[in-house]
Amino acid sequence: xxxxxxxxxxxxxxxxxxxxxxxxxxxxxxxxxxxxxxxxxxxxxxxxxxxxxxxxxxxxxxxxxxxxxxxxxxxxxxxxxxxxxxxxxxxxxxxxxxxxxxxxxxxxxxxxxxxxxxxxxxxxxxxxxxxxxxxxxxxxxxxxxxxxxxxxxxxxxxxxxxxxxxxxxxxxxxxxxxxxxxxxxxxxxxxxxxxxxxxxxxxxxxxxxxxxxxxxxxxxxxxxxxxxxxxxxxx
Amino acid sequence: xxxxxxxxxxxxxxxxxxxxxxxxxxxxxxxxxxxxxxxxxxxxxxxxxxxxxxxxxxxxxxxxxxxxxxxxxxxxxxxxxxxxxxx
Numbered sequence: 001x002x003x004x005x006x007x008x009x010x011x012x013x014x015x016x017x018x019x020x021x022x023x024x025x026x027x028x029x030x031x032x033x034x035x036x037x038x039x040x041x042x043x044x045x046x047x048x049x050x051x052x053x054x055x056x057x058x059x060x061x062x063x064x065x066x067x068x069x070x071x072x073x074x075x076x077x078x079x080x081x082x083x084x085x086x087x088x089x090x091x092x093x094x095x096x097x098x099x100x101x102x103x104x105x106x107x108x109x110x111x112x113x114x115x116x117x118x119x120x121x122x123x124x125x126x127x128x129x130x131x132x133x134x135x136x137x138x139x140x141x142x143x144x145x146x147x148x149x150x151x152x153x154x155x156x157x158x159x160x161x162x163x164x165x166x167x168x169x170x171x172x173x174x175x176x177x178x179x180x181x182x183x184x185x186x187x188x189x190x191x192x193x194x195x196x197x198x199x200x201x202x203x204x205x206x207x208x209x210x211x212x213x214x215x216x217x218x219x220x221x222x223x224x225x226x227x228x229x230x231x232x233x234x235x
Numbered sequence: 236x237x238x239x240x241x242x243x244x245x246x247x248x249x250x251x252x253x254x255x256x257x258x259x260x261x262x263x264x265x266x267x268x269x270x271x272x273x274x275x276x277x278x279x280x281x282x283x284x285x286x287x288x289x290x291x292x293x294x295x296x297x298x299x300x301x302x303x304x305x306x307x308x309x310x311x312x313x314x315x316x317x318x319x320x321x322x
Contacts, residue, residue, distance in 0.1 A: 174306055219300075
């Protein structure tokens, strides 16, 4: 029961050792899925770039151009709704993050194990958010970024510190937990009733991959924006 | 089967599975909280249908944050079942 060969766990595909380091490295399903996600996004981006750079302003826009313009418009209005005048500085990172998370979470639909169901991926994203929060806080508030930890009274310092450190952990665990729970449930159902799952597996995929995945991508970006904006907003 | 046939490792595995089940009781709180949030959002939309999209996105954000405690329980359950920290 507790065996490690369940279909929803991370599987090593290729083991190797680096000389001098006593540790078994492995290329896992996460690496492959993430590489495929990145390549898909890169291909779409390059094709869109080539197509749009050829278009004259008087031409009728094609299907791809319309979709890309719509997506860019939605993303920048999403960032603009929270960030206001700081939109320009963060819109690139947040749009990239959002598109990457959406495609990663939807990877389960294509038979891949979603990369975001690996805590290594989500923790890295959470730490990037943490660094962005602290860097922008220090840049904006200088020394009062640190003295704010002693507000309103000095003995609340440990609680404030835990509050700061907990941000990336709760962000990354939220994303990981949501995607992982969907992966585990679907894996259990596929293992449990193997020949009969073709029909209702689709409905569960819709809920866990499409609905939950899109919401969690939105929430991750939203919370990143809110936390950064907390530090850099003018009082 | 006699009790003496159960090794220490079997006992640890069984208790880990039991602990994973107990950890998932953490799902109770977020369920109630999300239900309350959704009901309040329905009330808000009923009073002010024009603000439907703003209410919906705020509700989803709040629900996703409220879900975190349940997911901590889920993380504990996953670790007990698959990472097996007590060997």
